[in-house]
Amino acid sequence: MKLAETVTFAGGTLERAAELRGGDLAPIIAGSGAETILMWRGKPLVQGDGLAPLVRLGLDHPVLEGARRLLLGREGPDGEGRLIFAHDISHWTPSGDLDELNTFLDASEQRHPGLPDTQLFAELRRIMVQLDAQDAALAATARGLFAWHDTHGFCSRCGAASDMVQSGWQRSCPVCEAHHFPRTDPVVIMLITHGNSTLLGRSPSWPEGMYSLLAGFVEPGETLEAAVRREVYEETRVCVGAVSYLASQPWPFPASLMIGCRGEALSQEITVDPIEIEDAVWVTREDVMEAFAGRHPFLSPAREGAIAQFLLRNWLADTLD
Numbered sequence: 001m002k003l004a005e006t007v008t009f010a011g012g013t014l015e016r017a018a019e020l021r022g023g024d025l026a027p028i029i030a031g032s033g034a035e036t037i038l039m040w041r042g043k044p045l046v047q048g049d050g051l052a053p054l055v056r057l058g059l060d061h062p063v064l065e066g067a068r069r070l071l072l073g074r075e076g077p078d079g080e081g082r083l084i085f086a087h088d089i090s091h092w093t094p095s096g097d098l099d100e101l102n103t104f105l106d107a108s109e110q111r112h113p114g115l116p117d118t119q120l121f122a123e124l125r126r127i128m129v130q131l132d133a134q135d136a137a138l139a140a141t142a143r144g145l146f147a148w149h150d151t152h153g154f155c156s157r158c159g160a161a162s163d164m165v166q167s168g169w170q171r172s173c174p175v176c177e178a179h180h181f182p183r184t185d186p187v188v189i190m191l192i193t194h195g196n197s198t199l200l201g202r203s204p205s206w207p208e209g210m211y212s213l214l215a216g217f218v219e220p221g222e223t224l225e226a227a228v229r230r231e232v233y234e235e236t237r238v239c240v241g242a243v244s245y246l247a248s249q250p251w252p253f254p255a256s257l258m259i260g261c262r263g264e265a266l267s268q269e270i271t272v273d274p275i276e277i278e279d280a281v282w283v284t285r286e287d288v289m290e291a292f293a294g295r296h297p298f299l300s301p302a303r304e305g306a307i308a309q310f311l312l313r314n315w316l317a318d319t320l321d
Helices: 026-032 124-130 133-151 224-236 285-292 307-317
Strands: 034-040 043-047 068-074 083-088 119-122 163-165 170-172 185-194 197-202 212-217 240-251 256-265 279-284
Touching (some): 026 034, 026 083, 068 133, 119 124, 124 133, 185 224, 185 240, 185 307, 197 285, 212 224, 212 307, 224 240, 224 256, 240 307, 256 307
Parallel strands (some): 185 256
Antiparallel strands (some): 034 043, 043 119, 163 170, 197 212, 197 279, 240 256
């Protein structure tokens, strides 16, 4: 798909500089400079007016005291620019109600007393389409990597507390010397079509009327094509024939790689598995167009910035090639 890398969280120009992760970064920082982005419980720090761009801080900023740090890479032409880090200050507890945190439509904003009032932490899913490609990729990488550290603090081999090493890109066990690396879970998300229609489903936890493409985790020993056919059949009893790859999207909520595929339906009768999804429907191109325009009587589109909406928009525009 020619437009694959225009999906949200793709297309940044960061050089990840893996060769620097285990070395002494001080001379490089002194020579070319460095900046950091700031995260709090998965939320990036942004300029409040417009909720973009990401705020860049110097490494000596007082708010970074006690923060976890990881190296994202190097910015600039040919990877010769300044280093860019990410710091996490999730140990800070803001005042106010935190009940909205991690909800589907988290609109809460947090302001740190050590930062200007014009800067705030905002939910990444809420602001992802307002960030440019570089900022979106940086925020997604930082969110996913810090989330992995949050849930992998102990060695899966012997149970001992592990240490963050390699500038945040590895954990090592000081007892059994096992090495652990960031996890990414492959998820197929599929544009299943039959003539002029596509198959959409919804989860009961979603906002009323929201429908999206069917999706599911790839199981061990399974190809992407087999995963597409299995997931669609499990959820709707619709049989799928030919399957092809379209595009992928890092989805750090918490650690997925969404693998967009297209499948041709061999049947249309739907039998919903209520354990898997709440509902599934066939909708026409015209239905999807009306939903995107906000005029459909019951259908609301998938979240803007998600690969589901990206694939649906390209299906409507006939730009899936």
